[in-house]
Amino acid sequence: MTEVLPAPDVTGPSEPAPGARRHRRRGLGLAGWLAAGWLVLVTLAAILAPVLPIDEPGITDFAVPNNASPGTGGHLLGTDHNGYDILSRVIWGGRVSLVVAFGVLAVGMTVGGLVGVLAGYYRGRVETILMAIVDIFLAFPSLLLLIAIVAFLGADLKNVVLGISLVSIPAFARIARATTLSFAQREFVLAARAAGAGDGRILTREILPNVVLPLLAFGLLVVAIAIVAEGSLAFLGLTSPETVSWGGMINGGRRPLQEDNIAHVAMIPAFVMFLTVLSVNFLGDRFRATFDVKETVL
Amino acid sequence: MQIARTVLVRLARLAGVVLIVSFITFMLTKLMPGGLVNTLLGPEASNPEARAALEAELGLDKPLLVQYWDYISGVIFRGDLGIAYATSRFPVWDLLKSRLPATIQLIVMAQVISLVISVPLAMLSAYRASSATDKAISTAAFGMISLPSFAMAVFLVYLFALQLDWLPALGFKRITGPEGLGANLRSVALPVAVLTAGLTAVYTRLLRSDLIATLQEDFILMARSKGLPTWHILLRHALRPSSFSLLTVFGINFGTLIGGTIIVEYFFSIPGIGLFAVESIGKRDYLAVQGVVLVVAVAFVVVNFLVDLLYSVLDPRVRRAGAR
Numbered sequence: 001m002t003e004v005l006p007a008p009d010v011t012g013p014s015e016p017a018p019g020a021r022r023h024r025r026r027g028l029g030l031a032g033w034l035a036a037g038w039l040v041l042v043t044l045a046a047i048l049a050p051v052l053p054i055d056e057p058g059i060t061d062f063a064v065p066n067n068a069s070p071g072t073g074g075h076l077l078g079t080d081h082n083g084y085d086i087l088s089r090v091i092w093g094g095r096v097s098l099v100v101a102f103g104v105l106a107v108g109m110t111v112g113g114l115v116g117v118l119a120g121y122y123r124g125r126v127e128t129i130l131m132a133i134v135d136i137f138l139a140f141p142s143l144l145l146l147i148a149i150v151a152f153l154g155a156d157l158k159n160v161v162l163g164i165s166l167v168s169i170p171a172f173a174r175i176a177r178a179t180t181l182s183f184a185q186r187e188f189v190l191a192a193r194a195a196g197a198g199d200g201r202i203l204t205r206e207i208l209p210n211v212v213l214p215l216l217a218f219g220l221l222v223v224a225i226a227i228v229a230e231g232s233l234a235f236l237g238l239t240s241p242e243t244v245s246w247g248g249m250i251n252g253g254r255r256p257l258q259e260d261n262i263a264h265v266a267m268i269p270a271f272v273m274f275l276t277v278l279s280v281n282f283l284g285d286r287f288r289a290t291f292d293v294k295e296t297v298l
Numbered sequence: 299m300q301i302a303r304t305v306l307v308r309l310a311r312l313a314g315v316v317l318i319v320s321f322i323t324f325m326l327t328k329l330m331p332g333g334l335v336n337t338l339l340g341p342e343a344s345n346p347e348a349r350a351a352l353e354a355e356l357g358l359d360k361p362l363l364v365q366y367w368d369y370i371s372g373v374i375f376r377g378d379l380g381i382a383y384a385t386s387r388f389p390v391w392d393l394l395k396s397r398l399p400a401t402i403q404l405i406v407m408a409q410v411i412s413l414v415i416s417v418p419l420a421m422l423s424a425y426r427a428s429s430a431t432d433k434a435i436s437t438a439a440f441g442m443i444s445l446p447s448f449a450m451a452v453f454l455v456y457l458f459a460l461q462l463d464w465l466p467a468l469g470f471k472r473i474t475g476p477e478g479l480g481a482n483l484r485s486v487a488l489p490v491a492v493l494t495a496g497l498t499a500v501y502t503r504l505l506r507s508d509l510i511a512t513l514q515e516d517f518i519l520m521a522r523s524k525g526l527p528t529w530h531i532l533l534r535h536a537l538r539p540s541s542f543s544l545l546t547v548f549g550i551n552f553g554t555l556i557g558g559t560i561i562v563e564y565f566f567s568i569p570g571i572g573l574f575a576v577e578s579i580g581k582r583d584y585l586a587v588q589g590v591v592l593v594v595a596v597a598f599v600v601v602n603f604l605v606d607l608l609y610s611v612l613d614p615r616v617r618r619a620g621a622r
Contacts, residue, residue, distance in 0.1 A: 143560060144575065144594060148587065151579040152326050228446045235448045236564055236576055250448055254565065258467040263456045270449035278444035285440075 032286060035279035042276055046094035055085035057092040057244050067262045080249065080265045081256055090272050092244040096157065096234075097227045097276065103161035104168055104226040105219050111165070112172025113215050119173065120180030121203060131177070134170040142167045146229060147238060155239045164226045175218045179211045220284030224277045231273055246273045308606065312599045317370070319595040320588070324366050327584035338383060356383070373592065380585035385578065390589035393574065398593075400470055401570035403486060404562065405555045408493035409548065415494070416501035421532050423502065424509035435502065442499035447558055451492045451565045458488060470568040489562045496558070497551065504547055508540040515539075538612060545612070549605030556594050 028036065045052065055061070060083035061068075061075065070078040070086075077086040115134070119127040137145075149163040183189065184207065192206050233239050234247030241248070246269040253266025335352055342348045353359045357368060372378040379390035386393065423432040445453075459467035465488050471481040512518065513536055521531045560572030567573075571590060578586035 142554070143558075144556060144591065147560070147575070147579060148323070148326055148591070151582075224444065231446055232448065232561055235561065238576070238579070247448065250452060253452070257452060257455055257460070261460055263460055266452045267456060270446075270452040274445050274449050277446060278441065281440070281444045 028283075028286065031282065035282045038275055038279045039283070042094045042272075043098060045091045046098050049091050049095060052091065054088040054091060057084060057089045058242075060084060067256050067260070067265055070264055070268075077268050078264050081252055086249075086265070086268055089244050089249055090246070090269060093246040093249060093269065093272075094276075096230065096243055096245045099157060100161055100164060100226050100230040101223045101280075104165045105223060107162065107165035108168035108222065108226075109172050109215060109219050112169040113176045113211065115169065116173035116176025116178075117180045117203065117207060117211055120177040121184055121199070121207060127177070130173070134173050137167075137170040143229070143232060146233065147236070150233055150238055155233075157240070157243055160230055160233060160239055164229050167229070168222050168226065171222065172215065172218070176211055176215055179214050180207055183207055183210045217284065217287040217290070220280055220287060224280040224284065227273070227277055227280070246270075305607075308603065312603055316592070316595050316599055320370060320373075320592050321366060323588050323591040324369065325362075327588060328362065369588070379589040379592070382578070382583050382586040385581050385583050385586065390586050393586065394571065394589055394593055397569055397571050397574045399472075400568050401556075401559050401563070401572060404489055404493060404559050404568070404570065405552065407486065407490045408497055408555065408558075409551065411490065412494045412497035412501055413548070416498045416505060417537070419498070419502045420505035420509055421537075423506045424513060425528065425532060427506075427510050432506075436506070439499040439502050442495050443503075445495070447492050447496060447561045448565055450495055451488070451562065454488050454491055468566045470566070486568075489566045489568060492562050492565075493555065493558055497555075500547065500551075501544060505540060505544045508543055509536055512536045512540040541612065542609070545605055545608060549602045552598060552601040556598070 055075075061079055062083065064072050064075065064079060064083070066079060066081055066083045068075060068079040068083075070076065072078060075085050075087065077090065080086055080089065115130055119130040146163050146167050149166065150160055153159045153163070189202060189206050192202050197205070230239070230245065231247030231250070234243070234245040235251045237248075237251055239245060239248065249269035250266050250273070253262075253264075253269070256262040257266045335349055335356075335358065339345075339348055339352060350359070357365060360368070369380065372380070377391065379394070382388055382390050382393055419435055423435045426432055455467050458465045466485055467488075469485055471477055471485040473479055473482045475481065509532075518531060518535060521535050526535075556572065559570055560576060562568070563570040563572040564576055571594070575587065575590045578590065
């Protein structure tokens with residue numbers, strides 16, 4: 001997909017139709033297990049990268065020519081235009097995607113969730129002001145905004161994560177607000193209030209536990225988008241060149257592909273990225289079906 | 299009268315959004331590390347006298363709000379977006395004008411082609427929901443959505459430029475160039491295909507789910523019991539009430555496509571707005587960046603305004619609500 005973040009149009013969880021849940025297939029299915037397996041593999045490899053028996057990602061192997069084909073000179077996936085081992089860089093590049101995924105979940109979901117819950121619970125002027133800000137952010141091509149933020153703040157990984165999180169906040173806020181709206185009217189909230197619970201207690205004990213799961217399910221979608229967003233920045237050469245990243249690898253493989261007819265340098269990271277994003281999206285889709293978060297705009 | 303007022307109020311709100319966006323961009327550019335003065339002066343930047351002289355010349359010594367007013371009043375009253383000081387030293391508007399045709403061509407072609415593909419696909423999918431055809435279309439669309447545009451570009455170049463040798467792997471030929479329309483179309487074929495793939499997937503999924511909902515309505519049953527042919531029911535009865543989300547996203551995508559074309563223009567070395575933005579940001583040319591953002595924001599807002607107007611054409615109920 002071309003966009004960085006979707007403008008979600010959420011109606012919040014609706015009452016499931018009678019019997020609808022009974023017919024839903026339980027479990028992940030073969031494709032689901034394959035997706036989960038791939039993500040576990042990428043995650044484990046990324047975490048264990050320093051101790052795995054692979055080449056250093058930033059050391060040129062002069063024994064083989066640059067852009068060596070897969071299998072040459074002990075390089076399972078070949079080498080790139082700098083003579084770096086591609087397998088090693090794919091594994092190290094996974095670390096960046098991992099950091100981005102969890103960073104955006106932590107920052108974007110916390111801040112966006114908080115804004116959305118407060119707006120949905122207190123309504124009135126708080127809601128109007130918060131949502132007006134959210135709408136202004138959503139009315140802006142997010143990749144351009146992201147590029148601007150990263151270019152202006154500097155391109156180290158911390159700023160990239162911060163930038164993507166910032167761009168993801170409005171979408172999280174929308175979801176959290178919609179979900180909160182639907183729960184704030186429910187009987188158990190009224191019951192809690194009748195029992196003398198204050199706003200703080202209702203928010204943390206009654207509303208929040210119900211908002212977290214739909215938000216997390218939407219979060220998986222944002223993780224996929226965040227990985228692509230980091231990839232886009234790295235692909236455009238706007239992140240720090242020392243950071244090994246799949247997008248940066250694809251950018252590096254662009255000239256071999258387009259000018260020297262050498263495909264594997266760009267194809268391998270592109271394929272790894274596709275599989276990863278596909279897996280995250282697939283699992284996210286399953287979770288969203290379970291928690292019934294509707295988005296018409298993907 | 300009432301309608302004219304609604305339109306006016308909406309226009310005013312849009313102008314407000316554009317002003318706010320331009321202000322935020324203006325403030326963001328002030329955060330640029332180093333800033334324009336460093337770029338222009340180079341090694342001279344450590345000389346305080348030279349700095350002060352240049353800042354006075356560029357008006358950078360004035361308070362921020364005055365600077366913003368100078369900028370935005372120049373834009374509004376004279377159509378003057380400033381000079382691209384850090385790069386070519388041409389007026390930003392002239393540079394943008396020379397870059398716009400390529401981007402507009404990409405966006406318009408991608409949008410039109412993906413609509414032409416996705417409407418029949420969605421109908422095929424929705425009319426026989428859960429059939430093998432529907433599952434195949436839905437799976438393909440899901441895969442396309444998960445395919446980042448730069449990965450898609452790599453795959454397409456590999457297939458159509460390297461393996462089949464049908465299309466050029468990069469570059470852009472203008473329609474007005476010596477080789478004319480044929481070369482132009484060949485040069486944009488792969489970039490447009492990359493954009494189209496993602497858009498088609500989104501549009502097909504969206505229209506499919508709305509069509510499935512519409513096809514359950516009573517008036518469809520009515521049409522069917524009258525014995526109308528399937529294609530007539532789908533095209534004349536079901537399509538129109540199902541096309542609202544599609545229209546909304548279609549409008550929004552004119553904005554998000556600007557993001558999409560950045561990637562595609564960079565990948566295929568196409569001299570459009572997106573590549574211009576990347577180049578300007580890389581060289582810290584802040585007036586050029588502001589100019590790009592402003593033009594994009596205006597285009598985005600205007601297209602969404604037109605989409606809003608189109609609603610009332612598609613749905614008489616909206617028209618009446620506006621008149622009330």
